[in-house]
Amino acid sequence: MSNHTKILPGTGRGTSEAGGGAQAISAASDPHLPLHHPSDGPPPPLGEDRRQDFPGLTPGWHYLDTAATAQKPQAVIDATVNAMGRDYATVHRGVYARSADMTLAYEAARRRIAAFIGAKEDQIVFVRGATEAINLVAYSHPRKGRVLLSVLEHHSNIVPWQLAGWQVDVCPLTADGCIDLDAAEKLLTSEHTMVAFAHVSNVLGSPLDVARAAELAHRVGAELLIDGCQAVPRLPVDVAALGCDYYAFSGHKLYGPTGIGVLWSDKLDALPPWQGGGSMIDRVTFAKTAYAPAPTRFEAGTPAIVEALGLAAAVDYVSAMGIDAIHAHECALVGALREQLARKNSITLFGPENSAGIVSFAMAGVHPHDIGTILDESGVAIRAGHHCAQPLMAHLGVPATARASFGLYSNADDVTALIEGLARVERIFG
Ligand SMILES: Cc1ncc(COP(=O)(O)O)c(C=O)c1O
Numbered sequence: 001m002s003n004h005t006k007i008l009p010g011t012g013r014g015t016s017e018a019g020g021g022a023q024a025i026s027a028a029s030d031p032h033l034p035l036h037h038p039s040d041g042p043p044p045p046l047g048e049d050r051r052q053d054f055p056g057l058t059p060g061w062h063y064l065d066t067a068a069t070a071q072k073p074q075a076v077i078d079a080t081v082n083a084m085g086r087d088y089a090t091v092h093r094g095v096y097a098r099s100a101d102m103t104l105a106y107e108a109a110r111r112r113i114a115a116f117i118g119a120k121e122d123q124i125v126f127v128r129g130a131t132e133a134i135n136l137v138a139y140s141h142p143r144k145g146r147v148l149l150s151v152l153e154h155h156s157n158i159v160p161w162q163l164a165g166w167q168v169d170v171c172p173l174t175a176d177g178c179i180d181l182d183a184a185e186k187l188l189t190s191e192h193t194m195v196a197f198a199h200v201s202n203v204l205g206s207p208l209d210v211a212r213a214a215e216l217a218h219r220v221g222a223e224l225l226i227d228g229c230q231a232v233p234r235l236p237v238d239v240a241a242l243g244c245d246y247y248a249f250s251g252h253k254l255y256g257p258t259g260i261g262v263l264w265s266d267k268l269d270a271l272p273p274w275q276g277g278g279s280m281i282d283r284v285t286f287a288k289t290a291y292a293p294a295p296t297r298f299e300a301g302t303p304a305i306v307e308a309l310g311l312a313a314a315v316d317y318v319s320a321m322g323i324d325a326i327h328a329h330e331c332a333l334v335g336a337l338r339e340q341l342a343r344k345n346s347i348t349l350f351g352p353e354n355s356a357g358i359v360s361f362a363m364a365g366v367h368p369h370d371i372g373t374i375l376d377e378s379g380v381a382i383r384a385g386h387h388c389a390q391p392l393m394a395h396l397g398v399p400a401t402a403r404a405s406f407g408l409y410s411n412a413d414d415v416t417a418l419i420e421g422l423a424r425v426e427r428i429f430g
Contacts, residue, residue: 046321046329047411053317054409062380062417067202067230067358067405070255072314079313080257083306091305092279106305109312116315117247117264118238125263125295126303130229131156133248133263134196136298137225138164140274145193148222150179151395152201155388157227161196171197173395176352177204185216192222199231203387203401205334205355207235214243223267229253233407234330234357236323239264251307255407256314260307268294275300318408326408330357333406337415346426350396360387360401363422366429368402374428375421382418 051057056071063071083105089098091106107121114121127133138144138160147161150171161168169192171184179197188195195217199208210226217224223245231237232249239247250261265271273280273291277300282290291297318326337359341347350360363371372384383403386393393399404418 046325046408048413050321050409051411057409060379062414064380064382064404064406064410064414064418066233066407066410067253067403068383069252069258070233070407071409072257073255073317075317076256076310076313080306080310083309088306090302102305106303106308109308112312113262113308113315114264116319117232117249117262118240119264120266122293122295123239123264123266123268125265125268125298126308127248127261127263127298128259128304129250129252129261130227130248131160131250131261133246133261134225134227135160135164136263136274137194137246137248137265137271138166140271140298141194142270142272143193146189146191147194147196148184148187148192148217150184150197152177152179152204152206152389152392153196153198154202154227154229155390156229157196157198157225158391161194166194170391173206176206177201177350178206178352179208179213181209181212181216184213188216188220188222190220192217192220194225195222196225196227198227198229199237200228200235200356200358201351201389201392202230202358203360203389203392203403204351205230205358205360205405206352207231207354207356210242210244214245217245218243230356230358233318233326234323235327239266251311251314254311254314255317256311257307260304260311263298268298271298273297273300277301279303321408327356329408330406330410333357333410333412333415334359336412337404337418340415340419341422344422344426347422350401357407358403358405360403362398362401363425363429366425368400370429371402371422371425374425375418378417378421378424380414380417380421 053073054071055074057063087102089102091103094100110124111121114124127136134157144164144166146169147166148169148171149158151173169187171187172180174180195213197208197213199210214224225246226244228237228247228249233254245265245267247264252258280292280297280300282292334355334357338349341349341361346364348362368384372382375382385400387403
């Protein structure tokens with residue numbers, strides 16, 4: 001961190017200058033630069049070759065629950081250890097060098113994370129995760145009216161709207177489990193002020209045509225919030241090009257730490273603050289408080305400093321691998337798994353052919369929890385349950401599904417182990 005100070009001539013220190021000083025870091029002097037640039041040539045191979053970067057992936061363990069939370073590369077662990085130890089100090093307040101350095105690193109992290117999704121740094125709010133991001137919009141939005149959700153939404157994109165007093169309408173799915181945008185077009189009225197859809201379903205992997213959803217929402221004067229939790233780790237996301245109004249995601253699904261996520265919007269100035277406290281103010285008197293501009297006015301209290309630096313390291317790591325390469329890698333694994341599952345008479349497959357990184361299925365006569373427990377005995381970790389999507393389970397007519405989800409470290413051995421494990425389940429219940 002002290003190197004950081006030396007290469008930043010003329011940057012401000014202390015409370016009021018820290019943010020402006022952070023902007024003075026050039027890409028060349030940022031100590032957290034991506035490890036790999038497109039100009040460096042092809043990204044390193046994924047799958048087996050990357051397992052070595054992830055200490056959580058112990059030999060012989062087949063982790064197929066990345067949609068729940070991703071394993072962390074050593075680079076992220078190192079970044080958080082350094083931020084928590086060697087470099088630790090508060091941000092935005094200290095008049096001493098360590099705190100000013102940490103402020104620079106924190107704001108550099110914001111820039112790197114914003115750039116990863118094609119955003120400007122003052123358009124992203126650090127939140128605890130996608131859940132908090134959606135709550136922020138649901139509670140703070142000045143035009144609470146009707147919101148159109150879809151059948152496949154995660155509870156995080158249902159319950160906040162209910163709690164905040166929105167009237168909820170529900171868009172059906174197509175036969176293969178995608179949000180039916182033709183139906184959305186018919187359902188949307190001028191009473192709708194918000195549409196909130198998942199970019200990728202956490203159960204079915206179904207990708208959304210965000211541009212079309214945005215066009216439909218805007219046509220009736222509504223805004224579009226995208227729950228990007230499952231998309232950001234596996235698809236290239238450029239919020240400026242997507243056309244949505246809000247985009248939410250969680251850091252821990254993007255190979256970063258828990259306790260940090262992002263709300264992006266280019267309309268933050270139109271939202272009033274939703275939580276009050278330190279940091280989010282300009283001036284406080286007992287008569288009246290003036291708030292800081294966005295995004296600061298949405299970040300009340302001491303921020304998740306360590307987690308922000310960890311997430312920036314995750315973004316660097318993923319950028320080094322190349323998000324297009326990760327997407328292609330996961331698509332190949334999904335294709336291979338779906339093909340092998342489709343050959344088993346006992347298996348019902350859910351979701352579209354082009355599911356992004358996620359495969360949900362049921363086995364005739366076997367509860368998904370039993371599948372998960374037996375697979376665990378063979379070192380295969382899948383998710384079994386309702387996946388925080390009970391309305392979708394009701395729609396599918398099942399209490400739960402078994403779900404395998406891939407990450408950049410997944411490989412063909414994981415698919416083989418799962419298929420062999422399912423054969424064992426069939427033998428036990430056969
Ligand atoms: C699609 C989707 N939305 C929202 C969430 C909630 O994310 P978090 O619990 O990190 O806030 C998840 C987590 O599983 C998810 O998959």
